[in-house]
Amino acid sequence: MNVLFLVADDLNSWMLEDADRYAGKVVAPNLRKLASSGVNFTRAYTAAPVCSPSRTAFFSGVAPWKTGIYNNAQIINESEAVNQDAVLSLAGLFKKSGYGTYGYGKITHGWDQKEHWDDKVGHKRDPAPPDAPLAGLSGGEQDWGLIHLTEEQMNDTGGANKAIAVLEKKHDKPFFLAYGSFNPHMPWYVPQKYLDMYPLDQIVLPELKEDDLEDLPPLAKAVSDGIGSFADKVIQSGRHKEAVQAYLATTTYVDTQMGRVLDALENSSYKDNTIVVFLTDHGFHLGEKHHWQKTTLWEEGTHTLLMFRAPGVTQAGGVSRRFVSLMDIYPTLAELCGLTPPATVDGRSLVPLLKAPKTPWESTAITGLCDKTTTDLAYISIRHELGRYIRYGADEEEFYDTTKDPHEWTNQIDNPEYAATIEQLRAIVPRFKDAVPPLPSSLTKKRRESRKEKKKR
Ligand SMILES: [Ca+2]
Numbered sequence: 001m002n003v004l005f006l007v008a009d010d011l012n013s014w015m016l017e018d019a020d021r022y023a024g025k026v027v028a029p030n031l032r033k034l035a036s037s038g039v040n041f042t043r044a045y046t047a048a049p050v051c052s053p054s055r056t057a058f059f060s061g062v063a064p065w066k067t068g069i070y071n072n073a074q075i076i077n078e079s080e081a082v083n084q085d086a087v088l089s090l091a092g093l094f095k096k097s098g099y100g101t102y103g104y105g106k107i108t109h110g111w112d113q114k115e116h117w118d119d120k121v122g123h124k125r126d127p128a129p130p131d132a133p134l135a136g137l138s139g140g141e142q143d144w145g146l147i148h149l150t151e152e153q154m155n156d157t158g159g160a161n162k163a164i165a166v167l168e169k170k171h172d173k174p175f176f177l178a179y180g181s182f183n184p185h186m187p188w189y190v191p192q193k194y195l196d197m198y199p200l201d202q203i204v205l206p207e208l209k210e211d212d213l214e215d216l217p218p219l220a221k222a223v224s225d226g227i228g229s230f231a232d233k234v235i236q237s238g239r240h241k242e243a244v245q246a247y248l249a250t251t252t253y254v255d256t257q258m259g260r261v262l263d264a265l266e267n268s269s270y271k272d273n274t275i276v277v278f279l280t281d282h283g284f285h286l287g288e289k290h291h292w293q294k295t296t297l298w299e300e301g302t303h304t305l306l307m308f309r310a311p312g313v314t315q316a317g318g319v320s321r322r323f324v325s326l327m328d329i330y331p332t333l334a335e336l337c338g339l340t341p342p343a344t345v346d347g348r349s350l351v352p353l354l355k356a357p358k359t360p361w362e363s364t365a366i367t368g369l370c371d372k373t374t375t376d377l378a379y380i381s382i383r384h385e386l387g388r389y390i391r392y393g394a395d396e397e398e399f400y401d402t403t404k405d406p407h408e409w410t411n412q413i414d415n416p417e418y419a420a421t422i423e424q425l426r427a428i429v430p431r432f433k434d435a436v437p438p439l440p441s442s443l444t445k446k447r448r449e450s451r452k453e454k455k456k457r
Pocket residue numbers: 211212213214215216408409410411
C-alpha cells in the first residue's frame with residue numbers, strides 16, 4: 001500500500017453539514033467526493049489549535065502534554081521531556097520501512113526531519129499584491145482580496161504539481177507522498193474565479209453572540225482576541241461578508257488543488273493500492289467569540305476535517321461521528337501498512353472505525369494550549385459526546401452542553417444540573433502532575449542561539 005497524505009492549513013469545519021456550525025454554502029466538490037468515497041470523521045479534533053504544535057503532534061503521534069510543545073516557538077527537537085531517539089516522524093517511519101518519502105508544501109512547521117524524506121520542498125507564501133493591503137484594515141497577514149498572480153503561478157499550485165509528478169512516475173517501491181497547502185491561511189489573496197463563486201449578497205455570516213465572553217473565566221477571556229480586537233473591527237467596518245467571501249474563495253482554491261492531486265491518483269496505476277488521508281491542522285474563527293484565526297480551545301479552534309479512504313478496508317459513504325484526534329492518524333496509517341509505530345505514539349488506531357464507522361468507541365478528544373507567557377500549566381480541553389470541558393491552568397473552567405449548544409455560547413460550569421458530567425470530564429484531563437509543562441519559549445530561543453554559536457565555532 002502507498003500513502004497519499006493531504007493537509008490544509010487553517011481550514012475550518014464549515015463544510016461539514018452535520019456539525020451544525022455554519023449554514024452557508026462551501027464549494028468543495030473534490031473534498032466532498034473524497035469524503036464520500038471512504039470514511040468522513042465529522043468529530044475529529046486537533047491536539048493543539050495552532051500550526052506547529054498540531055503538526056508536531058499528528059506527525060510524531062506524541063501529545064503536547066507529553067512533549068511540552070504547545071506553541072509555534074517550541075520545537076520537539078528541543079524537548080527534554082521526550083526521548084529524542086524514540087521520536088520518529090510519520091515520514092521517518094515509512095522511510096525506515098522501505099518506502100520512498102516525498103513531501104511538498106506545508107506539512108510540518110519548524111521541526112527538522114531532513115533525514116526522513118527522500119525529497120522535500122517546503123511551502124512558500126505567495127507574494128502580496130503590489131497594492132496591498134487590499135482590505136485596508138490592518139495589512140500584513142490580516143488581509144484579503146484579488147491576487148495579482150495567475151492560479152498557475154501560485155505556490156500551492158506548484159506544490160500540487162510536484163505531488164502530481166510523483167504520482168505520474170513509475171516507482172519500484174511503495175511511496176509515502178505528502179502534499180500540504182498553505183491556504184486558506186491568511187492572507188487570502190485569491191483569483192477572481194473563486195471570489196465569483198461566492199456573490200457577496202449570498203454570503204451567510206457565522207452566527208455570533210455579542211455578549212458571548214461575559215460568562216468566561218479571566219484566562220479564557222484572555223485567550224479570545226477580545227472586545228474591540230481585529231474581529232470586531234472587521235464586523236464594525238461592514239467588511240465581514242467580504243472577509244468570509246475571501247476565506248471561502250481561498251478554501252475552494254485549496255479544494256481545486258487537492259482535487260488535481262486526487263485526480264492524478266485516480267488516473268494512475270496506484271489508484272487501487274493507495275491509502276488517502278485528508279486533514280486540516282486545526283480550526284479557524286471568523287468573528288465568533290470576538291476572535292479571528294485560531295489558538296483557542298473552543299469548537300471553532302479545535303474542530304478539524306479528517307477523511308480516510310483505504311482500499312479494501314473502507315467502504316464508500318462511511319460517516320463516523322466518534323470523537324477522534326488527529327494524533328490517531330499515525331497509528332492508523334501504521335496499522336493499515338503493517339508497520340510498527342514507536343512506543344512513544346499516543347494516538348489510537350482508527351482501523352476499527354474505518355471498517356465499521358459506527359463501532360462503539362470511547363469518545364474523547366483532548367486539545368492542549370498554552371498562553372505565550374505561561375510556563376507552568378497548560379490549558380486542556382476535553383471534547384466528549386457529553387460536551388466540552390476546558391481547564392485553564394489550575395482552577396479556571398468552562399463546560400458547554402454541546403448537544404444543545406453547538407456554538408458553545410453558555411458556560412454551564414456552575415450549573416448543578418451538569419455537576420456529575422463535569423466531574424466525569426475533569427477525571428479525563430491529563431493529570432497535571434504527570435503532564436509536561438509548556439517548554440519555555442525563551443529557553444528555546446536561547447538554545448537555538450547557543451547552537452548557532454557552536455556551529456560558528
Ligand atoms: Ca458565552
